[in-house]
Amino acid sequence: MSATLPPQTVQAMLPAPAPVCFVTESGKAAEAPADYPAPSDELLREAYRRMVVGRRYDEQATALAKQGRLAVYPSSRGQEACQIGAALALREHDWLVPTYRDSVAVHARGVDPVQVLTLLRGDWHCGYDPAATRVAPQCTPLATQLLHATGMADGMRRKGEDGVVLALVGDGGTSEGDFHEALNFAAVFRAPVVFLVQNNQYAISVPLARQTAAPALAYKGIGYGVHAEQVDGNDVMAVLAVMTAAVDHARRGDGPVLVEAQTYRVEPHTDSDDPSRYRDEEETLRWAAADPVRRLETYLRDREVLTERDVETAQAEGEAVAADVRGRIDLDQTPDPLALFDHVYAEPTPQLLEQRDQLAAEMKERED
Structure with a gap:
């Protein structure tokens, strides 16, 4: 005879009916979610700084790919709230398991910006030391990294460590068998792993509606007994709140969490892609209005938490990172x-x- 879970337990596993949101697209305060405490102003200012730097880094890498100095570059422009929110939710001894599109998140974890691009330049499989940085190599095959993340998290649990593994994946990756196997294993063994799905609406050219009939990808969690949530992925305040709660949940030993962040890939899939073949400009412009960097800047400026000097300092830091990457990426490598x-x-x-x-x-x- 199978056990029947109390209704409140089942309900607690389900995501909110609408994505969690703290700040509207216009930069105004939304009705505060009752289940999540708001991140501090200090943390939001740090998130803003990192998002500005991350965007400039992403722009520079995109330019390098167009110039032929990188073999390929998958931009994450428009997904900065997901990338930075994920990185800031972790402690130093936690692990980040990224995909090929998560260069901004990897850099935000303290990895040298040029070493992040080593894979994309074609010099080596990974340009940094995963053990030293607590960042796994960026993964190109869809969803295979989720199995690695789950096994790593289960190993930490068995050794009695309080670390958490945060695994990033795109909406396309949720259609892979590895996604399902990872969630099932993580749930059964209560592995301290958080799965963040950056739902940027397209798996290359395949829209979300052609990938799943679920009302949201977050609803897939209940089928495995995994707590799940969906969040406005362009609202870094919401991403920080939800991801911090998810990481804490996993760290307490309460099992894995699946978080779906609703966001958008503004740029092409890679520099060799032509997105006009499968989406119209009007759609891109609609999502551009929800720009995560501008949204947070407007919100913080209105509350006088962010000054003009703060904005200029962040932009200057971004330019310095871009100049450093330009200078060092040109150094000849002798394979x-x-x-x-x-x-x-x-x-x-x-x-x-x-x-x-x-x-x-x-x-x-x-x-x-």
């Missing part, structure tokens, strides 16, 4: 083909060493 065999295993296998020796011999013949 070593033999480095392909490094870090495959902690101890190289005989077969790997044999392959390395074969390549070394071929390279020496060519030199001679």
Whole structure:
């Protein structure tokens, strides 16, 4: 005989019927959600600074891709509230598990901005040390990182650590089997992991309506016994409130949380994409009116929490980061083909060493 959960327990797992919102698209205060305390003004000012810097960094990386100095770059312009809100919700010893579109979030966790772009330049699989930064390598295959995040979180739980793993994924990734397997495993083993779905409305060219018939992606959580919430992903105040609560929930040992952030990909899928083939300009302009950076700036200025000097300082920092990236990304790299065999295993296998020796011999013949 199966157990029947109390109605209040089931209700608590369901997301709010409408995305949680603190600040309207025009930058005015919305009716405060009863379930979430408002983030402090100090935290909001820090979020604003990081969003401004993150946007400038994203713009610079986009320009580098167009100039051919990056192999590809998937912009996250318009998703800064999701990226920064996620990064700020974590403690230093927590882990961030990003996708290929989360360069701004990775940089916000303290990773060197040029090292973030190493993968996208094609120099190496990952340009930074995941163990030192507590940031997993950016993942290109859809949703495979969610299984890694869940296993990592379960390992932390088994070792008695109080860390939390925050796994980022797009709406397209929720259509993958890995998404379902990760949520099911996380729920059964009560792994301290938070899944943040950045629903930017398109999986490359496939709109959300062609991906799911659910009223919202957050409703998928109840099927696995996972607490879920949906949030206005362009309202960083709401993202901070919801993500902080979700991380605290997981850290207490209460199990995983699924959060869906409603946002929008303003730029093309990558610099090689033509979004005019599958969406119209009017739609993009409607979402541009909900710009997360402008929304927060208006809200903080109206409350006299943010000054003109604060805005100028953030913009100057963004320009400094962009200039630093431009200067260092041009430094010539001399690739070593033999480095392909490094870090495959902690101890190289005989077969790997044999392959390395074969390549070394071929390279020496060519030199001679």
